Amino acid sequence: MSFPGGGIFSGMAVTLRNFVGSYFDPDRLTTNDYSWRPVGKLPQSAGEYPKEGGEQLSDTTTVTNYSRNFPMLLHDGGVSPMDTIRCVACQICERECPPQCIYIEKAYDENGKSIKSPEKFDIDVSVCMSCQICVEVCPFDAIVMNSQFELSSPDRFGGLLLRRDDLLKSNDYYHRIHPEEAAARDQRMAEEKAAKEAKKKATAEAAKKKAEEKARAEAEAKAQEESPGNEETS
Amino acid sequence: MVAPNYELIEQEGLETSLLEVSMGPHHPSTHGVFRMDVKLDGENVVDLKPVFGYLHRNHEKLAENMSYLANMPFTDRLDYFNSMTNNWAYALAAEQLVEIEVPERAEYLRVIMAELTRLVNHVSLVGFFVNDLGALGTPLLYAFREREKILDLFEQASGARMMCNYFRFGGLRCDVPEGWLAQAREVVDQFPRFLDEYEKLLCENEIILSRTQGIGKLSRELAVSAGITGPMLRASGVAYDLRKVDAYGIYDRFKFRVPYGEEGDCYDRFMVRMLEMRESLQILKQALDNIPEGEIMGKAPRVFKPKPAEVYGRIEGPKGELGFYLIADGTPKPYRYRVRPPSFINLTVLRDMCLGQKIADAVVILGSIDIVLGEVDR
Amino acid sequence: MSELSHEPLLKEFPDAHWDEAACAVIAPEGEARVMAEWLLEQGVDYCSNVTGVDYLESEVKEKITNDAGEEETVTRTEPGRIDVVYHLYSMKNQTGPLVIKQRTGRENSQAESLTPVWRSCELQEREVFDLFGVDFKGHPDQRRILMWDEFEEHPMRKDYTEPFDYEWEPTPHDEILEKHKKGKVIV
Numbered sequence: 001m002s003f004p005g006g007g008i009f010s011g012m013a014v015t016l017r018n019f020v021g022s023y024f025d026p027d028r029l030t031t032n033d034y035s036w037r038p039v040g041k042l043p044q045s046a047g048e049y050p051k052e053g054g055e056q057l058s059d060t061t062t063v064t065n066y067s068r069n070f071p072m073l074l075h076d077g078g079v080s081p082m083d084t085i086r087c088v089a090c091q092i093c094e095r096e097c098p099p100q101c102i103y104i105e106k107a108y109d110e111n112g113k114s115i116k117s118p119e120k121f122d123i124d125v126s127v128c129m130s131c132q133i134c135v136e137v138c139p140f141d142a143i144v145m146n147s148q149f150e151l152s153s154p155d156r157f158g159g160l161l162l163r164r165d166d167l168l169k170s171n172d173y174y175h176r177i178h179p180e181e182a183a184a185r186d187q188r189m190a191e192e193k194a195a196k197e198a199k200k201k202a203t204a205e206a207a208k209k210k211a212e213e214k215a216r217a218e219a220e221a222k223a224q225e226e227s228p229g230n231e232e233t234s
Numbered sequence: 235m236v237a238p239n240y241e242l243i244e245q246e247g248l249e250t251s252l253l254e255v256s257m258g259p260h261h262p263s264t265h266g267v268f269r270m271d272v273k274l275d276g277e278n279v280v281d282l283k284p285v286f287g288y289l290h291r292n293h294e295k296l297a298e299n300m301s302y303l304a305n306m307p308f309t310d311r312l313d314y315f316n317s318m319t320n321n322w323a324y325a326l327a328a329e330q331l332v333e334i335e336v337p338e339r340a341e342y343l344r345v346i347m348a349e350l351t352r353l354v355n356h357v358s359l360v361g362f363f364v365n366d367l368g369a370l371g372t373p374l375l376y377a378f379r380e381r382e383k384i385l386d387l388f389e390q391a392s393g394a395r396m397m398c399n400y401f402r403f404g405g406l407r408c409d410v411p412e413g414w415l416a417q418a419r420e421v422v423d424q425f426p427r428f429l430d431e432y433e434k435l436l437c438e439n440e441i442i443l444s445r446t447q448g449i450g451k452l453s454r455e456l457a458v459s460a461g462i463t464g465p466m467l468r469a470s471g472v473a474y475d476l477r478k479v480d481a482y483g484i485y486d487r488f489k490f491r492v493p494y495g496e497e498g499d500c501y502d503r504f505m506v507r508m509l510e511m512r513e514s515l516q517i518l519k520q521a522l523d524n525i526p527e528g529e530i531m532g533k534a535p536r537v538f539k540p541k542p543a544e545v546y547g548r549i550e551g552p553k554g555e556l557g558f559y560l561i562a563d564g565t566p567k568p569y570r571y572r573v574r575p576p577s578f579i580n581l582t583v584l585r586d587m588c589l590g591q592k593i594a595d596a597v598v599i600l601g602s603i604d605i606v607l608g609e610v611d612r
Numbered sequence: 613m614s615e616l617s618h619e620p621l622l623k624e625f626p627d628a629h630w631d632e633a634a635c636a637v638i639a640p641e642g643e644a645r646v647m648a649e650w651l652l653e654q655g656v657d658y659c660s661n662v663t664g665v666d667y668l669e670s671e672v673k674e675k676i677t678n679d680a681g682e683e684e685t686v687t688r689t690e691p692g693r694i695d696v697v698y699h700l701y702s703m704k705n706q707t708g709p710l711v712i713k714q715r716t717g718r719e720n721s722q723a724e725s726l727t728p729v730w731r732s733c734e735l736q737e738r739e740v741f742d743l744f745g746v747d748f749k750g751h752p753d754q755r756r757i758l759m760w761d762e763f764e765e766h767p768m769r770k771d772y773t774e775p776f777d778y779e780w781e782p783t784p785h786d787e788i789l790e791k792h793k794k795g796k797v798i799v
Contacts (some may be wrong), residue, residue, distance in 0.1 A: 007438035014435040015372060027424075029379070066411065068393035098304035103788040124785045131307035131399050136407070145393065161785075180411060287758040292743075292767055458657050458703055461732025474703050544634045546661065546699055546709060557661055559699070574661040574699075582735050611758060 065178055068145035070125050071134055073167045074174060081168045082117065086142035089118040093134035093143055101127040102134065121164040125151060141189055147177050252280065255593070259288050264600065265362065266607030270584075277592045282585045289611035297571040302328055302403070302538045305571065310397040312573060313609040315358065318351040318388070319551045321401035326482060327547030327558035331540035334404035334532045341484045342525040343406055346418065347391070347398075348549075349514040349521070350384050353425065355552035356465075356507040356514075357381055359604050363504060364436060366601035367445050373435060380428050383421050390414055404532035415522060422518045429511060437508065446500035450587040450599035453498060460582045464554025465506045466603060470498035476550035487524075488517045500602040539566050553577050553604050573612060577605040616656070616700070616707040624650060636697070636711035644714050645750070648729040651700065656710065659726065661699040662736035664744035666718070666770045668692050692718040694744055698726065698733075716746060718769075725751035743768035 021028040076084040089106040107119035134143050146169065153159025175182040258269035267288035273281035293312065297305045309324045310317035322344055329336070336344075361377030385395040391410045392400040400407055436442055452462070457470040467474055475492040477485040493509035495502030540562040548557035554576025561570035580603050588596045618637050622628055625647055627640035639647055669692040673685050694716050701708030714723045725748035727733045737748050738757040745766035748754055756763065765772055 005440060007440050007443070011435045011439050014431050018376065018431075066390045066393050096301070096304060098300060098307055100788060101785065103791065122788070124788060127785055129307055130394065130397065132393065132407075133304065133307065133399075287756075287760070290758040295768055295772075456731065459731045460734075461659055461730065472703060474706075479706050542633065544636070544711075546711075548660070555660060557699070559661060559663060559697070561665060570663075570665045572661070572663040574663075578735060579732055582731060 065180060067147045068130055068132055069147050069149050070128055070130060070145070070151070070162070071123060071143050071167070072146040072148075072169045072174075073121060073164070074142055074144055074171055075168055077170050077172065081170070085117055085168065086140050087118050087121065088116040088140055088142070089114075089121075090139070092137050092139065096133055096137045098131060098133060099127050099129055101125070118164060121167060123162045123167060124160060125162055126160040141185055144174055144178075144181075144185075257596075258285075265605055268600075268605070268607055268610070270596065270600070272588075272593065272596065274593055277594075279588045279591055279593055279596055282588045282596065284581055284584050286581075286607065286610050289607050291612070293612040294571050294573065298568060301566045302540075302568060305568070306401070307397065307399045309573075310399055311608055312575065312612065313551070313553065313556075313577070313606045314396055315355050315606055316351045316552050317396060317398045318347040318400060319549060319556065321398065322348055322483075323547060323549045323551065323556045324558050325401045325403055326549060327545050327560050328403045328538075328540075330545040330547055331543055331560060331562050332403070332535060332538070334534050336405055336483075336532050337529040338526050339409075339528040340405040340530045340532070342521050343410065343530065344401065344483055345485065345488070345521045346518060346525070347388075347400065349518045350387065350418070352514045352552045353511055354381050354384050355604075356511050360432070360436070360504065360507055363598075363601045364442065366597050367442060369442075373432070376428070376432065376435075380425065383424075387414070387418055387421060390417075402531065402534070403538060404534035406530045409530045415525065418518075419522050422515055422522065425515055426512070429508070429515075433508060437505070442504075443501065445595075445598060446504060446602075448497070449500045449591060449595045450602060451497060451499045452583060452587055456583060456586060457498065461579050462554070462583060463576050463580070464551065464604075465510060466503055466554065466580055468492065469495035469502035469506045471496055476548060476555060480548070480550075482549055485517075488520050490514075490516050500598055503602040537566065539564070548574070551576055553606070553609075554580060573609075575609040575612060577603070578610045578612075581605060581610065614707050616702060616705075616710040618710060620654070621647070621651065621710070631713070634711070634713070636713045638713050638715060641715075642724070644712070644724040645726065645729070647712065648698075648726045651710075652729050655704045656700045656702045656708075657730075658701045658703045658708075659698055659730035659732050660701055660709070661697070662726075662733050662740060663697050664740040664746060664768065665695040665697060666692075666744060666768065667695070668718075668770050694718055694721050694746055696723045696740060696746060721746040722749060723747070724749050725754075727751050742766070745769065 018028050074086050075081040076086070078084045089104055091104050091106075094100075094102040094104050101124045103120065103122040103124075104118050105120035107115050107117050109115050130145070132145055135145055151160065171182070171186075253274040255272045255274055256269060257272055258264040259267040264270070267286075269285040269288075271283040271285055272279055293308060297308065300308075306321060306324060309320040312320050357377045358374075358381055361374035364373045365371070388398055388400075389395045391414060392398040392407070452466070452470050454471045457467050458472060462470070463474075471494055473492045473494045476482065477490075478492060490513045493506050493513065495506050542562055542564050544559075544561050546557055546559045548555050550556075555574065556576055557574035559570070559572040559574065560568050563569040584600065584603065587599050591599065618630060621637055622630060625640065625643060627643065628637050628647065630636075631638055667690075670690050671687055672690050673687050675683055675685055678684055696714040696716070698712050698714075699708075700710045700712065716723050721744070723746050725733065725737055727737060727748075728750060734752070735757065737751055738754060740746050741748060741751070741754055742756045742758055743766055755761070759767065767774075
């Protein structure tokens with residue numbers, strides 16, 4: 001701009017364009033309601049907060065399919081979630097957790113034998129930093145990330161410690177909040193299971209074959225043993 | 235210790251003395267808990283001492299007690315604006331310890347993420363910088379509007395907007411979801427429109443010119459000697475960019491220019507960042523054009539347990555050279571883990587730049603350095 | 613980036629030796645400053661990173677050949693030490709890195725300050741002083757930088773233990789930490 005103050009005027013023209021434009025072009029709004037929408041974000045807005053009657057915001061309406069907040073434990077449905085819990089209390093996640101916020105105790109039956117499920121599974125979400133490393137290291141796909149964010153509690157110490165039963169969520173719920181990720185995970189698990197079964201079948205068949213061969217060899221040996229006698233008798 | 239050649243003028247009948255002001259640690263212009271002990275003669279700065287450490291959590295000591303992988307989410311929290319580049323620097327250093335080949339697609343995605351991060355950093359830095367000049371809110375909110383779109387991209391790719399924790403030794407944690415690249419392209423294509431407007435809004439504004447031109451000059455020699463890196467070094471006239479010099483990752487495949495300044499004043503530092511965003515967009519366009527399909531994770535060992543060695547990996551972060559110095563001793567934990575934080579070392583010259591300037595300009599100079607206290611204090 | 617060779621440096625300073633395992637030049641005692649000035653003249657104008665490394669006293673087993681010509685394994689005690697590591701580059705020639713180290717004992721640790729040669733050492737040497745307790749001779753302004761002035765110990769040393777009541781308050785996280793401390797979990 002050649003005349004003095006021209007730079008300021010051209011800047012003001014930009015602000016004016018943005019101000020007027022924000023009524024017509026959602027791209028010029030500084031809030032989240034622009035037309036450009038990320039993949040997986042549902043077109044409902046969060047509405048007023050907090051909702052009347054203490055109702056919580058539903059997880060699926062306000063966050064994207066990919067957001068992660070705190071971990072949860074998966075079970076495969078059924079009457080009692082503890083019957084189908086995937087966690088076997090192997091404690092790998094506890095060991096790998098960077099801020100050490102996971103606490104696991106194994107469950108034992110009346111004979112003192114481990115029954116491969118957690119008696120205690122606590123996560124201190126006031127310490128958890130949502131890094132998702134527990135999800136990566138879990139070999140049983142038992143722990144995944146939740147997107148539940150309404151966790152505020154008046155109890156500073158106890159309220160943020162999530163116990164096993166708070167963490168237990170069904171696989172259906174997981175499919176609801178992270179559909180693509182859950183589908184991919186289920187597919188991978190199915191493939192792994194199939195591969196495992198195929199391998200098992202193969203080993204079983206091999207064992208069967210081996211047993212058959214052994215039996216045949218034994219039978220032949222027996223026949224050989226018996227044959228001289230046969231010859232004699234004949 | 236006051237400025238060299240400084241003399242307090244004595245006047246008869248009047249008692250004069252220096253005024254000591256402690257700016258911060260909660261002053262809004264200090265970008266966090268940072269304090270400047272300033273000695274003033276009237277409005278002129280005659281001495282300045284930066285005081286920090288309020289956010290110190292001994293990140294390096296924490297890291298020595300944790301496995302290599304478990305450190306990755308902690309690097310996000312160093313410079314919380316640029317978690318992707320922090321991840322990259324650490325992954326780059328760790329990949330030297332055990333030789334892992336990073337797949338092609340992962341390399342491209344790394345470049346895309348790093349350049350998007352650079353856009354996020356520069357766009358919000360410019361917003362905060364003019365905020366320090368007194369342009370409260372408006373330019374910053376325009377910047378945040380654009381930043382929001384990029385953060386949404388990060389959220390889809392990694393699950394988190396700022397603490398991404400997306401890089402792994404030998405690749406990336408997961409592939410980007412379907413349709414992500416198209417969205418990224420849309421953001422990249424729309425960005426120049428915003429930059430044009432932003433330049434019109436700020437670059438010729440007479441107030442900005444008079445507040446920044448000739449303020450906080452940093453000579454070329456001092457900049458090199460003091461180890462200044464990043465846009466601040468280039469504003470002083472040294473075209474030293476690790477993307478060109480080291481060509482880490484696959485940066486040698488992209489065509490881009492390295493903008494640099496002449497004067498080394500606040501305006502040059504501001505303009506270098508504005509121009510760098512254009513170059514980042516160039517890189518992003520080329521990367522989005524050429525990204526191949528394929529694996530995103532190399533053959534990394536199941537248990538990361540490197541042989542004894544010492545490595546230093548560095549990248550061109552948005553704020554300067556971000557380096558990680560690792561000493562492995564054959565256990566799953568690093569024996570020594572050191573971060574070379576760019577904004578910490580860039581603070582070395584704060585005093586030199588502020589001496590003889592007005593107190594109001596000290597705020598502008600600090601804003602032009604671009605510090606993040608999570609990284610300065612570690 | 614092309615390599616910055618350490619050969620001329622070793623030729624100029626015969627007392628310095630090359631540590632193959634660490635890829636670093638160990639500066640002889642009392643010569644680090646002279647060495648740095650010589651390097652600056654050679655165009656190594658950029659000191660990127662300064663840090664300390666603490667090594668506790670340790671026992672090392674090594675194989676030697678004795679007088680009779682037989683190999684035997686000897687255990688000797690390696691005294692503890694602190695290394696101050698400098699990563700040097702040349703911006704002018706775009707070469708690097710060259711790593712030089714100053715060695716000092718763990719008691720009364722002393723090193724030569726290279727701040728007069730490269731200004732970038734200023735804050736970083738202060739940090740090494742603060743966290744490792746290395747006294748830099750010739751540093752213009754050596755004070756604590758990250759810890760507060762009244763703090764007495766040096767937290768980055770390997771044998772540092774934090775005070776038992778350090779910022780402690782009871783939380784449900786205690787039992788988790790207790791379990792980790794017992795070594796039940798950490799490998």
